[in-house]
Amino acid sequence: TPEKRLPSKGDVLVYADPAKNGAPVALADIKEGQVVYAFPKGKVNGTDVVKNGVTRNQLIIAKFPPSQLKAPTNLAATDQGIVVYSRQCMHLGCAVEVKPYPSKGLQEAAVCPCHGGVYDLTQGAKVVDGPPPAPIAQLPIKVVGGQVVAQDTFLSLPYDITESEFATQKK
Numbered sequence: 001t002p003e004k005r006l007p008s009k010g011d012v013l014v015y016a017d018p019a020k021n022g023a024p025v026a027l028a029d030i031k032e033g034q035v036v037y038a039f040p041k042g043k044v045n046g047t048d049v050v051k052n053g054v055t056r057n058q059l060i061i062a063k064f065p066p067s068q069l070k071a072p073t074n075l076a077a078t079d080q081g082i083v084v085y086s087r088q089c090m091h092l093g094c095a096v097e098v099k100p101y102p103s104k105g106l107q108e109a110a111v112c113p114c115h116g117g118v119y120d121l122t123q124g125a126k127v128v129d130g131p132p133p134a135p136i137a138q139l140p141i142k143v144v145g146g147q148v149v150a151q152d153t154f155l156s157l158p159y160d161i162t163e164s165e166f167a168t169q170k171k
């Protein structure tokens with residue numbers, strides 16, 4: 001179904017919050033220390049679709065002072081300190097939540113409520129605690145006309161999709 005399609009180039013990130021009725025995320029709401037959850041919205045077969053049908057398309061929009069973003073973050077896929085990731089945990093697929101994780105010195109980490117996986121959003125979402133086998137997938141974005149716009153699909157295989165399905169959908 002269209003709602004399950006991967007994010008793709010040109011998709012605008014819209015609020016996940018149902019109260020916002022699918023409006024594009026405003027830059028003024030993307031602040032350091034305060035994340036916004038979003039979905040990609042874009043054309044599938046000529047029709048605009050909010051791609052909210054799978055957990056991997058739930059997105060974290062975070063913002064850091066650009067100097068805090070470090071490898072293996074793909075810095076070319078960030079803009080003005082804004083970095084975007086899938087919320088879906090790479091262990092067993094729960095949706096991570098962004099919160100402080102003081103035991104690793106992180107003011108904002110992606111923390112999985114299921115088995116305690118923790119990802120460092122300033123370092124390519126590398127795993128800093130718990131069982132996840134890989135970082136959550138980064139989505140390349142740019143700020144265009146005051147909106148956050150996907151430049152491609154996820155940079156790595158997100159959870160719960162096969163390599164071949166990923167490759168097919170990417171086309």
Ligand code: FES
Nearest residue numbers: 089091092112117
């Ligand atoms: Fe996230 Fe297990 S599903 S740590």
